[in-house]
Amino acid sequence: MSYSFVIVSKNDSPIFEYVLNGDASESGHLNQFIIHAALDCVDEAQASTTQWFLRCVDRFNDKSIFAYITAGLTRFMLLAEPTSSTSIKSEDAIRSFFLDINECYLRHVMNPFYVEGQAISSDSFREKVANVARKYLL
């Protein structure tokens, strides 16, 4: 089970990327493409629901993309790719994952030196994301 997690800002530019369990070099670029293409589906889903968690917005072959939108219209996209060993985690686990990531992201955004739309290059943020991913997605 490999996951690609990308945070996309309001202006459709990626500000953070994290890969769990996957081989980044092998399908990394394809995953980025798929996630980018799924942004349209996120916009559609956004218009139809008032929830933050947008569930599975798109599918590509056997990969599913889950999305979550924050108040500032920043999108968290998670691409789940089933490998041979395990099956996809439940939607509840993914929802809890997104909620915890929202907390981490919130703390990062509160920093007055952070400009909206800037890439997130903080190591501690990356560590927190890694911990949350390990907690809910493994």
Place this chain on the structure above:
Amino acid sequence: MAPTPLAATSTIVLHNEMLQYTLEKYPDSAIERVEQMGFSIGLRLVERLALASTRPLLGKANDVVMFICKDFWTAAFGRQATNLRQQRGVFYITDNAFPWIINVSRGGPKDAAESTLRSLILSFASAVIGGALSSLGAVGSVVPNAHGDQVEFTVTGQFMA
């Protein structure tokens, strides 16, 4: 992120000191700086509030403005906005006793310094509201209009839906 209790007057003192400092140090570009500050503060405040709120937020203009008038107003100014009027796509949010201005005197013709502070407070407040709106997907402007202690904010803009 549990909230810690804080005296209401401390935020007002902080704002006033900050605005006076900006006025003294950057007399020419005070308004732009204050607006920038207010904008980013509005953004962050909305990000924080949205996690805690149960009100539907995304999309419809009415939902967004209702959120601003209730949850956001309570968080930023300590109470809910008094009145909301909508006319042809323009929203008018009125507050009968705007907390940030209530202790600042109107200033007559001989008291120019205090009325500058007053207008600076109003631009700061409208920048905070503007930042909150922009974070929720609205592109537009917030114009304050004060009659004594009663302030009316005119919100024009395009919402997401």
